[in-house]
Each structure stands twice: as C-alpha cells, then as structure tokens.
Amino acid sequence: xxxxxxxxxxxxxxxxxxxxxxxxxxxxxxxxxxxxxxxxxxxxxxxxxxxxxxxxxxxxxxxxxxxxxxxxxxxxxxxxxxxxxxxxxxxxxxxxxxxxxxxxxxxxxxxxxxxxxxxxxxxxxxxxxxxxxxxxxxxxxxxxxxxxxxxxxxxxxxxxxxxxxxxxxxxxxxxxxxxxxxxxxxxxxxxxxxxxxxxxxxxxxxxxxxxxxxxxxxxxxxxxxxxxxxxxxxxxxxxxxxxxxxxxxxxxxxxxxxxxxxxxxxxxxxxxxxxxxxxxxxxxxxxxxxxxxxxxxxxxxxxxxxxxxxxxxxxxxxxxxxxxxxx
Amino acid sequence: xxxxxxxxxxxxxxxxxxxxxxxxxxxxxxxxxxxxxxxxxxxxxxxxxxxxxxxxxxxxxxxxxxxxxxxxxxxxxxxxxxxxxxxxxxxxxxxxxxxxxxxxxxxxxxxxxxxxxxxxxxxxxxxxxxxxxxxxxxxxxxxxxxxxxxxxxxxxxxxxxxxxxxxxxxxxxxxxxxxxxxxxxxxxxxxxxxxxxxxxxxxxxxxxxxxxxxxxxxxxxxxxxxxxxxxxxxxxxxxxxxxxxxxxxxxxxxxxxxxxxxxxxxxxxxx
Numbered sequence: 001x002x003x004x005x006x007x008x009x010x011x012x013x014x015x016x017x018x019x020x021x022x023x024x025x026x027x028x029x030x031x032x033x034x035x036x037x038x039x040x041x042x043x044x045x046x047x048x049x050x051x052x053x054x055x056x057x058x059x060x061x062x063x064x065x066x067x068x069x070x071x072x073x074x075x076x077x078x079x080x081x082x083x084x085x086x087x088x089x090x091x092x093x094x095x096x097x098x099x100x101x102x103x104x105x106x107x108x109x110x111x112x113x114x115x116x117x118x119x120x121x122x123x124x125x126x127x128x129x130x131x132x133x134x135x136x137x138x139x140x141x142x143x144x145x146x147x148x149x150x151x152x153x154x155x156x157x158x159x160x161x162x163x164x165x166x167x168x169x170x171x172x173x174x175x176x177x178x179x180x181x182x183x184x185x186x187x188x189x190x191x192x193x194x195x196x197x198x199x200x201x202x203x204x205x206x207x208x209x210x211x212x213x214x215x216x217x218x219x220x221x222x223x224x225x226x227x228x229x230x231x232x233x234x235x236x237x238x239x240x241x242x243x244x245x246x247x248x249x250x251x252x253x254x255x256x257x258x259x260x261x262x263x264x265x266x267x268x269x270x271x272x273x274x275x276x277x278x279x280x281x282x283x284x285x286x287x288x289x290x291x292x293x294x295x296x297x298x299x300x301x302x303x304x305x306x307x308x309x310x311x312x313x314x315x316x317x318x319x320x321x322x323x324x325x326x327x
Numbered sequence: 328x329x330x331x332x333x334x335x336x337x338x339x340x341x342x343x344x345x346x347x348x349x350x351x352x353x354x355x356x357x358x359x360x361x362x363x364x365x366x367x368x369x370x371x372x373x374x375x376x377x378x379x380x381x382x383x384x385x386x387x388x389x390x391x392x393x394x395x396x397x398x399x400x401x402x403x404x405x406x407x408x409x410x411x412x413x414x415x416x417x418x419x420x421x422x423x424x425x426x427x428x429x430x431x432x433x434x435x436x437x438x439x440x441x442x443x444x445x446x447x448x449x450x451x452x453x454x455x456x457x458x459x460x461x462x463x464x465x466x467x468x469x470x471x472x473x474x475x476x477x478x479x480x481x482x483x484x485x486x487x488x489x490x491x492x493x494x495x496x497x498x499x500x501x502x503x504x505x506x507x508x509x510x511x512x513x514x515x516x517x518x519x520x521x522x523x524x525x526x527x528x529x530x531x532x533x534x535x536x537x538x539x540x541x542x543x544x545x546x547x548x549x550x551x552x553x554x555x556x557x558x559x560x561x562x563x564x565x566x567x568x569x570x571x572x573x574x575x576x577x578x579x580x581x582x583x584x585x586x587x588x589x590x591x592x593x594x595x596x597x598x
Contacts, residue, residue, distance in 0.1 A: 045437070073442060086368065088372055097364045
C-alpha cells in the first residue's frame with residue numbers, strides 16, 4: 001500500500017530526512033520510532049502530501065504523491081501531530097465538513113459520522129465547540145476525522161501523546177481493530193506501544209533508518225536478550241554467593257555473571273549468555289543439582305528501550321565524528 | 328436524505344472507474360465546501376458581528392456627518408460611496424489578516440492541505456468566503472438605498488454600478504491581504520503590512536504621490552503608477568461608468584494576488 005524510496009527532505013542546510021526507504025503492506029502496523037527531531041514527522045508529512053520531498057518518491061496505493069497528490073490524499077486518513085481542528089467548530093460541524101470534502105454525502109454521510117462517533121465515543125460532546133474540549137476529546141475528534149472515509153492507509157503522528165492511560169488503551173484498541181484491513185503507520189515515543197500494537201518497528205535517527213524489524217527481532221539485539229535473572233537465598237553468607245557465581249560462570253554457553261546484589265539475604269545474579277543463546281535450561285538444571293534455594297528464575301526478553309538507546313545513540317555519534325574529522 | 332447519495336460511495340471505492348471519479352473532481356473541486364466552512368466560521372465568533380456593526384455605523388457617520396448627505400440635497404449616494412476606500416483600508420485587512428496566518432498558527436493548515444483538494448481550491452475557497460462576507464456587510468447598507476429612493480428619484484443604475492465598484496475594490500484589498508496573511512503567522516503583522524500596502528494602492532492616484540514621481544520619473548511610469556490607483560478606478564465606476572478596463576484591472580489584481588498566495592503558502596508551509 002505504501003512504498004517509499006530514497007525520501008530526502010532538506011530545509012536549507014539542514015537535512016531532516018536522508019534517504020528513507022520502506023514499504024508497508026495491508027495488515028501491517030508500522031511503529032515509527034526515533035528521538036525528537038529524527039525526521040519522523042517530516043517523513044509522514046511527505047507521505048501525506050503536506051511537504052514536497054527534496055528527492056525520492058512516496059507512492060500510496062500505486063499513486064505517486066508528487067504527481068497525483070489528490071488521489072493519494074483521498075486514500076489516506078491522517079492524524080497530524082497534536083490533532084489540529086478548527087477550534088470554533090463543533091465536532092458535529094467539523095466532521096460534516098470533513099465528510100463533504102471527502103465526497104461522503106447525504107444518508108451515507110449521516111451513517112459514517114454516527115459510526116465513527118460511536119467508535120471513538122464522542123456522543124456527549126458533539127455540539128460543544130472543539131475549543132472547550134479536553135485534550136483526550138480533541139484527539140478523538142482528530143481520529144474520527146481521519147477514519148471517517150474508511151481509508152486504506154492510516155497515518156498517525158503520536159496518536160496517544162498526552163492522553164491518560166485509559167485513553168491510551170482505547171486508542172490502541174481502536175488501532176488493533178482496524179489493523180487487519182489497513183496499512184497503518186504511527187509514530188510514538190512510547191516503546192510499550194510498539195509491543196502493544198505494532199507488527200513492525202522502524203527506528204529512525206538523524207533522518208536515517210537505523211533498524212527495521214518486528215519488535216521481537218529488535219529485542220533480540222538487546223544486550224540482555226536471553227539473559228537469565230536468578231535470585232538465590234543465601235542467608236547472607238558471602239562464601240555461598242561466591243560459590244554460586246563461580247558455578248554459574250563455569251556453565252557452557254555463559255559469557256559472564258553480573259549485577260550481583262544482596263537484599264534481605266537474597267543474592268540476585270544476571271547470567272549473560274554467549275551470542276544471545278538460550279541458557280535457561282542449563283541454569284535451572286544447575287540450580288536443581290546444587291540444591292540452591294531459588295527465589296526467582298526468569299528469562300530477560302531484552303528491553304526495547306535499551307535497543308532504542310543503543311541504536312540511536314551510536315548512530316548519532318557517527319555523523320558527528322565524521323564531521324569533526326572533515327573539519 | 329437526498330437521492331444523490333447513492334453515487335457517493337463510488338468516489339471512495341478504489342475499484343471505481345477513474346473516469347467517473349475524475350468527472351466530479353476537477354482541479355477546483357471542494358472550493359465551495361471550503362467557502363461554506365470559512366463563511367460559517369466567520370459567524371461562529373463575535374468577529375463577524377463586530378465587523379458588520381462597525382462597518383454600518385461608520386458608513387452612517389461618514390455619510391451623514393462628513394459627507395453631508397442631507398445638506399447636499401441631491402438624490403444620489405456619492406457621499407456614501409466616497410468614503411468606502413478609506414473604510415476598507417482599515418476594515419478589510421481585519422478580515423483578511425486571519426485567512427492564512429490563523430491556519431498556520433493553529434496547525435490546521437496541515438489538516439487543510441492533506442485533504443483531497445488542490446491548493447488552488449483552498450486559496451480560492453478561503454478568498455471567496457472573505458469576499459462573500461464583505462459582500463454581506465456591503466449589502467446590509469441597503470437601508471440607505473431605500474432612504475434615497477424614498478426621498479428622491481436617484482439613478483439606480485449609477486448606484487448599482489457604485490455598489491459593484493465598491494465590491495470589486497473590497498475584493499482587491501482582500502486578495503492583497505490574503506497574500507500578506509500567508510507570509511506570517513502573526514495576525515497583527517499581517518494587518519499592519521496589509522494596511523500599508525493597500526494605502527499605497529489607494530494613494531498612487533493622488534497628486535502627493537504622483538508629484539513625487541513626476542519630478543524625476545518618465546511620464547509613462549508616472550501614468551502606470553496612477554493606473555494602479557484604486558481611487559481613480561473606483562471613482563469612475565462610482566460615477567456609473569463601467570469600463571471593461573477597470574473590471575479587467577480588478578480581476579487581474581485579484582488573480583495575481585491569489586496566485587501569489589498559493590506560491591507563498593506552498594513555500595512557507597514547511598517552516
């Protein structure tokens with residue numbers, strides 16, 4: 001549904017987006033991650049036809065946004081950052097305006113508006129001016145406007161930013177409900193959101209894609225992926241702690257043991273595997289054979305925020321060093 | 328509700344024959360929807376009512392006190408129309424200043440320009456709404472027309488021509504204001520710059536400006552500057568002389584300014 005090739009956007013000397021390419025198929029929910037100013041919003045603005053790319057192309061549903069912008073815009077539902085809407089209008093008149101401009105008329109217009117209003121729960125505020133609505137309601141008005149024409153492609157810039165946990169959950173449920181029939185791109189800062197709704201995550205830093213994969217494959221890049229956290233009751237005997245540590249270190253497949261901490265007579269270890277292999281069976285067998293009093297044994301899946309930090313910070317450092325070298 | 332609704336799903340259906348979808352989607356499709364929303368928007372805030380009341384009050388004051396409508400003892404509306412250019416100088420920029428700067432300030436420009444309409448439709452739709460709004464204010468001066476018809480036997484053709492001239496002049500001011508409003512997201516700046524530029528357009532026919540140029544500039548240039556004047560053109564239309572050149576002048580001015588608006592919006596929307 002969405003094909004992006006070598007997309008570049010420069011503002012004067014500043015390159016906001018630097019050769020971004022990816023494609024999104026129907027049924028995919030692509031989470032767009034990156035630090036502030038990484039180029040997420042700029043990329044979305046180019047796909048939706050708001051900004052003109054400096055180079056590269058964006059095609060939506062087979063139409064190029066540069067040559068057939070109106071056709072592209074017709075097939076996209078777009079929620080810009082902050083969900084802008086005309087503040088003096090009511091949700092009712094605003095949604096009617098959106099329907100009119102998208103060619104949804106008459107009884108069809110009435111039906112569609114009723115449908116989306118029920119879907120995002122706007123019933124109570126339809127005749128209040130948008131100005132007076134809370135942030136959560138404003139976001140819902142924007143969402144309703146974006147999905148009113150049942151678009152094939154849905155692009156949302158930080159759809160849950162500034163919402164309370166219940167509202168966030170509602171928006172995520174809504175996205176999950178629509179995911180099967182649409183191609184969806186959403187940008188976010190919240191990594192748990194990627195786990196909750198996205199089938200794929202693209203991490204962007206300094207205008208370039210630095211990682212692209214399912215949340216699981218990204219997590220596999222975490223340093224702690226498949227590490228085993230083990231807590232053993234030692235009753236404060238330091239020689240026991242040392243014994244456990246050396247036994248663990250001798251296990252095949254174990255790279256090292258770190259983070260030994262002792263709280264209330266319990267010693268916690270993090271056992272790091274060699275090359276991300278699974279070592280939980282070995283650790284558990286060892287604990288049983290040695291008769292350790294195990295309080296907790298748990299596999300670390302690897303944390304996305306750790307991967308995010310590692311990837312975006314290392315890639316941020318590279319161009320900077322390159323520039324210093326050139327100067 | 329209406330019978331046309333059965334055809335509307337075709338525009339949404341990607342499998343629909345493109346020819347049919349295109350028939351309803353010329354480059355200016357959506358202009359009317361934009362105009363309706365904008366015009367409705369004026370009346371959602373007190374701005375519209377304040378504007379209309381002030382416009383009517385000031386025209387009344389100017390006509391009867393400064394213009395000496397009764398003292399002149401003539402059955403015409405010369406004293407009414409004479410002050411329109413000066414009234415527009417301050418009131419029209421107050422309408423045009425929000426056209427684009429407000430969209431940019433509130434971020435709704437991103438919404439507007441990602442809707443399936445062309446930039447031309449957005450620019451024209453917003454301009455037409457502003458023009459229709461000033462048209463409504465102008466039309467509400469009709470009691471003075473009734474008054475003059477009640478008191479005497481005026482030449483209604485001349486009055487109609489003067490109304491047309493006044494409306495065209497308002498359109499010219501608005502188009503200039505539309506382009507200025509696209510430059511800045513600050514409405515006060517848009518207002519001040521528009522007033523200054525419109526002042527220049529008004530005065531370019533006056534001796535104080537022309538004398539300044541005629542001292543050193545060649546005659547054709549002086550004549551060209553005089554030709555830019557709203558006042559000269561408006562005066563001739565207000566006398567009942569509808570010259571095609573005057574219509575072309577206002578039409579061209581509006582078209583050029585709207586084109587400039589489009590170019591400015593396009594280049595500035597990213598920043």
